[in-house]
Amino acid sequence: MPGPDIKFCRLCGSPSDRRVPHGEDRERPVCRACGYVDYVNPTNVVGTVPVWGADGDHVLLCLRAIEPRKGFWTLPAGFLEVGETLAEGAARETREEAGARIELDGLFTVLDVVHARQVHVFYRARMLDDSLDPGPETAEARIVSLDEIPWDDLAFATVRWTLERYLEDRASGRFGVHTATIPPRIESS
Numbered sequence: 001m002p003g004p005d006i007k008f009c010r011l012c013g014s015p016s017d018r019r020v021p022h023g024e025d026r027e028r029p030v031c032r033a034c035g036y037v038d039y040v041n042p043t044n045v046v047g048t049v050p051v052w053g054a055d056g057d058h059v060l061l062c063l064r065a066i067e068p069r070k071g072f073w074t075l076p077a078g079f080l081e082v083g084e085t086l087a088e089g090a091a092r093e094t095r096e097e098a099g100a101r102i103e104l105d106g107l108f109t110v111l112d113v114v115h116a117r118q119v120h121v122f123y124r125a126r127m128l129d130d131s132l133d134p135g136p137e138t139a140e141a142r143i144v145s146l147d148e149i150p151w152d153d154l155a156f157a158t159v160r161w162t163l164e165r166y167l168e169d170r171a172s173g174r175f176g177v178h179t180a181t182i183p184p185r186i187e188s189s
């Protein structure tokens with residue numbers, strides 16, 4: 001897939017052209033003035049499946065206060081920042097979006113979202129208490145029992161897929177690491 005239509009160099013501000021840099025195999029934005037090649041690579045989205053209750057029979061969900069998918073439920077997740085590990089990013093997003101105190105468990109799902117130029121990574125996490133303090137990106141944070149998950153009102157396919165794996169693994173009593181490729185959303189006309 002082509003990258004975004006970058007028109008100007010991020011270093012010097014001169015116009016960029018899309019062309020194949022020497023020795024490479026695909027078009028990239030290349031600055032006409034300084035020659036800077038603007039590599040656009042997938043971004044990492046990190047999050048958690050924060051669970052609560054005696055044997056993880058409740059999960060923390062956040063109602064999105066911002067686009068995309070405002071008004072739909074999600075697991076706490078967001079973009080990994082430079083300078084932090086995947087696990088640190090997942091814990092930070094959980095604090096920022098829900099105000100939840102958690103202890104991370106293992107890596108849980110790794111999802112290629114090629115059409116969005118993203119890789120999503122979720123960790124399992126145990127909530128240390130049930131106090132919540134949602135941040136500005138979250139309209140409401142709520143701990144729901146697993147049979148109350150609003151499947152029809154989830155924000156993202158990655159969230160649905162991750163919650164499905166959690167229910168399956170919890171039922172089997174063994175948690176693994178799961179990978180998948182998430183296809184583009186089929187738009188109904």
Ligand SMILES: [Zn+2]
Pocket residue numbers: 009010011012013014031032033034035036
């Ligand atoms: Zn330049």
